[in-house]
Amino acid sequence: MFKPSKFLERMTIEQKNCPRCGSGSVRLKGYVSSSMGYVRQLQCKSCGYRFRSEYCRRWRASTLPRDLLELYQGRSLNNLLKDLIRRGIRVSRVTLYNEIKRRASKVPSWRNFLYDERLRSRWTGIMGIDTTNVRILREDYVYLHVVDVPSRIPLAYELLPRETANLIKSVLLEIKEAGYQPRLIIADLAPELLSASKEVFPHTQIQACLYHLIRWLNEQLPTKGHSPVEKHRRTKIKILVAALATDQKERSDIIESLLQIDLDPMEAWVVLEFNERLKAGYYKTLTELAEIGCPIKFCYNNVCERAMGFIKELCARMRNFKSLENAQHYINYFWYSNISQILQRPPSSVGAHWDHKDLAKQILELMPRGLKDLVDMMEISQMIKLPVNGIREMAHALSLLTTTRYAFSKYYLKRFCEKLLKKQPSTLKQASAVTGLDTQTLAELLPELGFKLRFKTLDASNIEIIYPSA
Structure with a gap:
């Protein structure tokens, strides 16, 4: 086997730099076979x-595109490798995986952004917090998301x-130490979130998420496959209106009217449980929200829900995190990458002005999100x-089908x-x-859905229905 002289080896070491880190501090490490x-x-x-x-050619990973992490988001490693090969970039799977890990580890975390003045100037003080489960290596972890709701x-x-x-x-303590002091916290009523929020921010009021309220009402008072459908529907609407009441007097009148009607045992328990939440102060009136400076549209934690949905979708597309x-x-x-897009948009303004039109609009907007039913206008x-x-008119603007009395969601019409x-x-x-x-x-709804009516008598109940042909 041919071995070069010590002088040539020393010249080789002096002239070579590490192709990975660029360091000139290298040493001899034996021989390897090649072609x-x-x-x-x-x-x-x-x-x-x-x-x-x-040879000392550039390291393979340096030929990879600069937007490698962006290309990797929401896809598997094998799919990314095939895409790079189609582009003419040949790299091994191990090299690609190691380079993705190296670049991802250099991305700043949320702790760094807490002290970014560009973001701090956009804080509004209305904080949303929520959690969801994420599965990693066959084990369940909890993803915690905290957001400034108006600015997202x-x-x-x-x-x-x-x-x-x-x-x-x-x-939450790290967020507080960075100087963030919320004036209102939007959260569901999970005991862990309530306990941590009250302990870290003892002087901040908590508003229960209206989206979670509707989901709780749908679970406790189902309107599918149950006989008291109309009764449950009216109870849910009254509870929702009570949660968005103008003042305490209006709210008390609604609760009293609920307690006076004939409720089944499940409805009675739901009304009493909701009343206990009202006494705990988890649902602010519109007047109280105006004093805090929070519009009605921020009273449901859809920003956190959407963010957690993105993470679950990311996990599913990448076939679970390893x-x-x-x-x-x-x-x-x-x-x-999302924060970079937020900085490109103009700052959001928070106004506390409201009127009864805003209240009606919120009820109609929440209907397709959570009620999945009809609303008695x-x-x-x-x-x-x-x-x-x-x-x-508001229902028409939200693409809801209406009759003289009711507004219908698309989910309800499908059923x-x-x-x-x-x-x-x-x-x-x-x-x-x-x-x-x-x-x-x-008689008003069926023609809108493609059904025809045949009038044989003046009695509306005996009008025949003609079904559309398949």
């Missing part, structure tokens, strides 16, 4: 990387081993003292049509028994 025979192998003293002395600037996005008040408290450290790095880059009109025509096509009642009277709607409402 050219045996060649000298060198090793970097700084990073430990081994390379051949026969994330304050913290951390993976926790479990959902405990102490772990959540440690994250390690806790890498998962946190990828989440850091995901929000790093006349009942809402009587509660909030707003003309029915004004509520109907409605499925039920009709399955049972196929021949008259409006029979259809009323199937759907629970009165004949007048059915």
Whole structure:
């Protein structure tokens, strides 16, 4: 085997730099076989990387695109590797994986952004907080998301081993030490979130999320497959209007009217439980929200819900995260890119002005999100003292189908049509028994959905229904 002289070897070491870190501090590390025979192998003293002395071309990873992390977001490593090969970039799977990890580890975390003056100047003081489960290596972890709701600037996005008040408290303490002092916290009523929020921010009021209120009402008072459908629907609407009451007097009147009507045991328990939450101060009136400086539209924590949905989708597309450290790095880059887009938008303004039109609009907007049902516009009109025509115009603006009395969500109409096509009642009277709607409402609604009516008598209940052909 040919071995070069000591002088040539010393010249080789002096002229070579590490192709990984660029360091000039290298040493001899034996020989390796290649197509050219045996060649000298060198090793970097700084990073430990081994390379051949026969050539010192740039490291393969340096040929990878600069937006490598952006290309990797939401896809598997194999798909990214195939895409790079189609571009003419040939690199091994291990090299690609190591380079992704190296670049992701250099992305700043939420702790760095807490002291970024560009973001601090946009803080509004209305904080949203929520958690969700994420599965990593067959183990369940908790993803905690804290956000400044109006500006949509994330304050913290951390993976926790479990959902405990102490772990959540440690994250909130870092946010507080950075100088963030919320005037209102939007959260669901999870005991761990409430305990940590009250301990870190004892003088800040907590507003329960209206989205979680609607989800709780749907779980406790279902309107699908149950006989008291109309009764449960009215109870849910009254509770929602009570949560968004103008003042305490209006709220008390609504609660009293609920307690006076004939409620089934489940409805009675829901009303009493909701009343206990009101006494604890978790649902502010519109007057109280105006004093705090928070509009109604920020009273449901949809910003956190959407953010957690993004993380779950990211995890699913990447076929689950392979390690806790890498998962946190990828989440850091995901929000790093989102924060860059937030900084390009103009700052959001927070106004506390409200009126009854805003209240009606909030109820109609929440309906397709959580109620998935119909809303009695006349009942809402009587509660909030707003003309029915004004509520109907808002429903049309939200692409809701309306009749004289009701506004219907798309989810409800889909279920409605499925039920009709399955049972196929021949008259409006029979259809009323199937759907629970009165004949007048059915006479207005069915033509809008493509059904035809045949008038044989003056009695509306005996009007025949003609179904559309398949």
